Amino acid sequence: MKLRGRGYGGGGSTTTGARLSVALVTLGLSCATGAHAQSLETQAATGAAAPTESTVINLINLLVKRGVLTQQNANDLIREARAETAQAKAASGRPVAAGAAGFAGAAVVNAPTQPGDVAVPYVPQVVRDQIRDQVKQEVVAQAKAENWAQPNTFPDWVSRIKLDGDLRVRDEFHFYGSRNANNVTNFAAINQGGGFDINGNTNTTQLPTQNTTQNRNNLERYRARLGVTALLSDEFSAGIQLASGNDNGPVSTTATAGGGFAKKNIWLNKAFFRYQPNSWLNVVAGRFDNPFFTSDLLFSNDLEMDGLAASFRHALPINPDVTLFGTFGVFPIQYTSENFPSNSTSKVGSDTKWMFGAQVGAEWKINQQNRLKGALAYYDYQNMRGTLSSPCALYLGATNCSTDNEAPAFLQGGNTLVALRNIVQNPNLAPGMTPEPQLFGLAYNYRLLDIKAQWDTVLADRVKVRLDGEFVRNLAYNTNKAFGAASLPVNNYEATTVNASQSDYRSGPNGYLAKVTFGEPEPSTKGQWNFSVAYKYLQPDATLDAFNDPDFHLGGTNARGYILGASYAVARDTWLSARYLSAKEVYGPPVSIDVLQIELNARF
Known part of the structure; x- marks a missing residue:
């Protein structure tokens, strides 16, 4: 016994x-x-x-x-x-x-x-x-x-907790064209520094510029993310995620090695509540993954959004092979400080920058080997366009002008900009001898119409193939409004100064992406592979440069070129990948940038 x-x-x-x-x-x-x-x-x-x-x-x-x-x-x-x-x-x-x-x-x-x-x-x-x-x-x-x-x-609470994460180690190379211009202004650095005196009579310092000539080899980089999701009830869940990153920029959680072996920063990347009362409705609030069906033409793959979004997904009763889906959301992008300007008794009212997004689409399972998915979206960015301030007497001790808060919190490059400060000349100085520390804001509003399609099929009953296509147009693009401002727009001139004429100006509101992928789109089992070819074209003001892919042309808009990629799974949820991104400017001074990335990725 x-x-x-x-x-x-x-x-x-x-x-x-x-x-x-x-x-x-x-x-x-x-x-x-x-x-x-x-x-x-x-x-x-x-x-x-x-x-x-x-x-x-x-x-x-x-x-x-x-x-x-x-x-x-x-x-x-x-x-x-x-x-x-x-x-x-x-x-x-x-x-x-x-x-x-x-x-x-x-x-x-x-x-x-x-x-x-x-x-x-x-x-x-x-x-x-x-x-x-x-x-x-x-x-x-x-x-x-x-x-x-x-x-x-285990105890009951353990079964209601889910851990997930991923890790990536990358070796990266930047190759710059031999004919590249070497005096491309870095407007993001100007705004981050609180302004730059653009008056050549009072400041002989070179404007901040971007590196466009010196290659960077063997940049070791890594990305680490760890998330926890808790099931609170049948309808409610909550989650947080921590992630690496060089800074608090929105488009990348990649950290660069070096710094004398210094420890790296960890950021709060997600914090959200999710409400799912039934199988077809999903509501999420806080900071969460991009809920829209889109590509990195508009939004970086690492981009997390702050706000509130509701998504639905439901099969048609008359044809279960056709599923309708959609997402609606409101997202605060930038708040005005309650005490702005800090050195004035007269405060500026609320001027919050928002994005309102709406997308509807359908997915059709044609048969076992063919699936078609498409969506139409509209993204309306509110209060993004910069305006010239009221007369600003900085020489009397003011530290802010009335529209300083309209400077974007984050820029990558490519969008057309305008000077924000209307600086009053000091009458005690000779004409043209007053310093002009300037900030820059966006010259246009952005109301984007986006069309996205994706087709999955199988060739010869063996090889999976995915075709992706996307087109975006900024419906708010209007050069007359840009040049109607008191200060001329800058950023994409054929000339290299910030005071060029309208005849030198080039921009555009359109962008598109075409991509074909052979093999498994997302390798997860040992032996799975893929190979992809893509072409991307993005005019300067087709979309906000702040939120799209940070790797193609090293981020932003005003770029065109191709992307080659390949991946191979060496174990379960572990794969090697390589990408070669070759891009150059659409308008303006020549800036050709090629990027090579070799990576080992894992998710769990």
């Missing part, structure tokens, strides 16, 4: 072990004697040796020998059985068969009438069931309390 558990054979609960042993012995003997009553009577009639109290004792000793009972438990069991036998004998006024000792509710069938007869105890089925249920309840209760009956289970 082998019994798993605690409290038997040394250690554990002696009381529970004794109870269980009594019940097991009782149940075993009662079932045996009840089932073989007739057989025992037959043995008695033939003069066979009758079982006595020693039979029970021998069984108990056997349990001790097998390690089921301790010797102390065995002694207690024998003493308890003899005591109950004596009590039953005194209560009935007649002898009680030794074999029936300790059986509550047992009755003697065919009591002995002559020497050699055997008294057979009979335990009714209902009593047997009660004994079995009591033993089961006691054992299960102890098992749950001591957590030994189910060693591979």
